[in-house]
Amino acid sequence: MTSATRLPDPSQAQGPRHVAVIMDGNGRWAKARGMPRTLGHRAGVNALKRTVEAAPDFGIECLTVFGFSTENWRRPVAEVSDLMGLVKLYVQTDLDRLAREGVRVRVLGRRTGLPADIAEIVERAESKTAHNSRFLLQVAFNYGGQADLIDAARRFAEEVAAGRAAPQDLDEARFGSLLSTAGGPPLDLVVRTSGERRLSNFLLWEAAYAELVFQDVLWPDYGPEALAEAVAEYRSRERRFGGVAAGPHDALAAG
Numbered sequence: 057m058t059s060a061t062r063l064p065d066p067s068q069a070q071g072p073r074h075v076a077v078i079m080d081g082n083g084r085w086a087k088a089r090g091m092p093r094t095l096g097h098r099a100g101v102n103a104l105k106r107t108v109e110a111a112p113d114f115g116i117e118c119l120t121v122f123g124f125s126t127e128n129w130r131r132p133v134a135e136v137s138d139l140m141g142l143v144k145l146y147v148q149t150d151l152d153r154l155a156r157e158g159v160r161v162r163v164l165g166r167r168t169g170l171p172a173d174i175a176e177i178v179e180r181a182e183s184k185t186a187h188n189s190r191f192l193l194q195v196a197f198n199y200g201g202q203a204d205l206i207d208a209a210r211r212f213a214e215e216v217a218a219g220r221a222a223p224q225d226l227d228e229a230r231f232g233s234l235l236s237t238a239g240g241p242p243l244d245l246v247v248r249t250s251g252e253r254r255l256s257n258f259l260l261w262e263a264a265y266a267e268l269v270f271q272d273v274l275w276p277d278y279g280p281e282a283l284a285e286a287v288a289e290y291r292s293r294e295r296r297f298g299g300v301a302a303g304p305h306d307a308l309a310a311g
C-alpha cells in the first residue's frame with residue numbers, strides 16, 4: 057500500500073454491500089389519500105429513484121428490488137398493465153441517466169410470459185448498461201424465489217442428462233451460479249416496508265444469512281432517511297453466519 061492509497065471509509069466498510077427491498081404499501085398509501093392504487097405505484101417509482109440515488113452514499117454497491125412477482129399476475133388486469141407500463145416509463149425516462157452514472161441494470165426473473173415490448177425494454181436496459189460497474193441495480197420482474205430455484209434445478213438436471221455433470225458435483229457454489237442472481241455480491245440485508253413481516257417468495261436462497269429489517273414506512277414515502285435507518289439497524293446487528301461471535305483474538309467462524 058502506498059501513502060497515496062485511499063483507506064476505506066470505516067462507516068462504509070461495515071456494509072451492507074447488497075440490499076434487497078420489498079417495496080410494499082403503494083396501495084395503502086394511495087387509499088389513505090383517496091387515490092386509485094395506480095397513483096400509489098407511480099409514487100413508488102419516485103421512491104425507487106430517490107433510493108437508487110442515495111444508496112451509494114451508504115456504501116451500498118447493489119440494490120435488488122421486487123418490481124413484479126410471479127404471483128402479481130393474480131391482480132386485476134388493469135393494475136398488471138399499469139405496473140408493466142411503469143417499468144416501461146421508468147426505463148424510458150431513466151435509462152440514459154442510469155447508464156451515464158455507471159449503473160448496471162439487471163433484470164431477474166422469467167422472460168417467458170412477458171409482453172414483447174417489456175421483454176424488449178428489459179433487453180435494452182441490460183445491454184446498454186452491461187459495461188457499467190459502479191453500481192448494480194437488479195430489478196426482480198416476473199420473479200419468484202421458488203421459480204428461480206426450480207429453473208436452477210432444471211438447468212443442473214439438464215447438465216447431468218447431457219453427461220456434462222454428475223449429481224455429486226452439485227454444491228452451494230455451483231447451485232448459486234445457476235440462479236438469476238449469479239455473479240452479484242452476497243445479499244446482506246432485506247428490507248420490507250409497510251410493516252408486513254414476510255419474505256413473500258423473494259430471494260429465498262440468497263437470504264439464507266441476510267439480516268431482515270422491517271420498516272413501518274409505506275414505500276412511496278421511502279427515501280434517504282428511511283434507508284439510513286435500515287442501514288443503521290443492519291450495522292447494529294451481529295452477523296455470525298452459523299458460527300460464534302468473534303472475540304478480540306478469534307477469527308469469525310463463518311459457515
Ligand code: FPP
Nearest residue numbers: 079080081082083084100101123142143146
Ligand atoms: C407493493 O405494493 C408493490 C408492488 C406490487 C410493486 C412495486 C412496484 C413499483 C414501486 C413500481 C414499478 C416498479 C419498477 C421496478 C419501476 P402493494 O400494491 O402490494 O401495496 P398494498 O399492500 O398497500 O396494497
